[in-house]
Amino acid sequence: MNLTSIPGNEKCADCCEPDPKYSAYNLGILICENCAAIHKTLGPHISKVKSLNLENWDDNTLNSLRSLGNTKVNSKYEENVPLFYKRPLPSDPQVVKEQWIRAKYERKEFFGDKKLSYAAGYKEGYLWKKGKDDKHFQKRRFILDTTENTLKYFRKEEDRDPKGCLRLDGINMMILPKKIGHPNAMQILYEQNEQTRNLFIYADDGQELIEWYTAVRAAKLNRLKIAYPNVDVVNLSTKIMWEYIKEGWLSKTGPRSGDAFRRRWVTLDSKKLTYYEDPFCPYPKGEVFIGSQGFEVEKKLINSGASNSKEVKDPNMAFIVKVPERCFQFLAETVEDADDWVEKIRTVIISN
Ligand SMILES: [Zn+2]
DSSP states (O other): OOGGGSTTTTBOTTTOOBSOOEEETTTTEEEOHHHHHHHHHHOTTTOOEEETTTSOOOHHHHHHHHHSOHHHHHHHHTTTOOTTSOOOOTTSOHHHHHHHHIIIIISOTTSSOOOOGGGSSEEEEEEEEEOSSSSOEEEEEEEEETTTTEEEEESSTTOSSOSEEEEGGGOEEEEOHHHHTSTTEEEEEEEETTEEEEEEEEOSSHHHHHHHHHHHHHHHHHHHHHHOTTSOHHHHHTTSOOOOSEEEEEEEEOSSTTOOOEEEEEEEOSSEEEEESSTTOSSOSEEEEOOSTTOEEEOOOSOOOOTTSOOOSOGGGEEEEEETTEEEEEEOSSHHHHHHHHHHHHHHHHHO
């Protein structure tokens, strides 16, 4: 029997990437190349990794692999994964995959009835937070308290009054190492005085980052359960956090000829386009909510900008977003990027 026909073996046991080419053979699973590299860092006392194609396999090992497989092994190592825990996808950052693999096989967090610190409803510790008006990160004390529904941070250890106090149920967190330039970094979004506010944070190590992230997810799922008692919890657990569908640089102008193009960092989520002066601004410059009635997106150049502004190199880099009573002209930096923005914005319009 072929190893890939064993239940669950059609995708990586850890991140679900299709067609895994490696085996952690002492565990009895097939994994993708990237997860195999993480497994190797666990050491052979936890995981022994070999390529399926390149190495010799003895009959004993093959027989044991045939008797196990991803579904069977995961039913043990993932027996008690809490619903609020984020399972990695192939596209997720390395820290998400690595900590999932360490939680599963090294710390064995999900089998037996381990007490999970991030499910306790209270967490205290240090995180590095980017200054509001400068690019430096400062060490800040953070306290998460589910009973108070707050995440607070303090400038100094001895401070009694927090510098910031966020409502837990209004927080969204995104793990974005590439954007922020640190392997254990995340962006926190919340509403403050009816305005979106962003915090940029990193943790000293990956486990610490994932524990903060997971503690907030646990608290948010609890609030959702109270707010929507009749909705299935599995369904609620898919709505704990959201991710950007796309973000990047675009030039933007209004519909009037003579309006200059301005370069903006633009984010797209399932409800709106948000634009910033740069990727790390605490507050957005503006937001364009996307509905369905009267909303359109198309590749088009209706305004090539003021004579002194950025030159439109190729009209195929241009697209417009029409909202009721307004129209925005955007200019991407490549034709492919313009196509991608149009396709993704269209998906949001259709789903709203
Ligand atoms: Zn994988």
